[in-house]
Amino acid sequence: MILNILAAPFRLFFPVLPGAVRAVTYDGDNELVQLTQPFSYFGRDYTQLYLSMDGFLSFEPFNFDSYVPIxxxxxxxxxxxxIDTYTRGNITYQQATSGPLIAQATAEIRQMYPRSDFTAAxxxxxxxxxxxxxxxxxxxxxxxxLISDEDSDVSFILMNYGQIPNNPQVWMAGYQTEDNVYQFRIQAASTADLSRTSNVGRPGRWAFRVDACGVLTALRMRC
Structure with a gap:
């Protein structure tokens, strides 16, 4: 399925192209994805990740008994x-080192960080x-x-949200490291607010620099 990124709620989204892989995950399960280029996450370089049906990525497998963030x-x-995918919906993933996704990533980062000469690889x-x-x-x-440059020295995360209903269950949006030194949780009053809030002036979009310099730079590009 190709996501209609021209529809109003999805204009911030990257397109789901025909070559995207449909993840096969079960409740509480994670799918292993081998990365075609290392991803730097607060000083650690990862070559694989695990995609969970329940709305998160991790860099190692684990089991959990609840949906409270660990x-x-x-x-x-x-x-x-x-999250349930048994009755409706798809979870897909794709990687690129050239083509429209790379062009969009470069343009998005330069728009959010105007002084940057960043080029996505x-x-x-x-x-x-x-x-x-x-x-x-x-x-x-x-x-x-997830976006990286050619040498995997500079890394970004973008989180894009379409129309989201209120969810009365426990939820989390953001990131954390295993030592809890670097963490950020989007302080939205409800899940519905995720599509109306932003840290980069574009409602429904949250962006973070997450390489070794990420915490120091805030809204700057250089350490």
């Missing part, structure tokens, strides 16, 4: 909660498209994008 793990969570896009909050709390579409 500590002591490197986690990127566009929207970690109890690798992109990973994970999309939860029209999946459902358990138990039947409504349909939701969101996306996480």
């Amino acid at each position: 500590s002591h793990k490197d986690i990127i969570a566009p929207l970690w909660t109890d 690798w992109v990973f896009v994970g999309t939860w498209e029209k999946v459902e909050f358990e138990p039947d709390w409504g349909e939701v579409t969101f996306q996480v994008v």
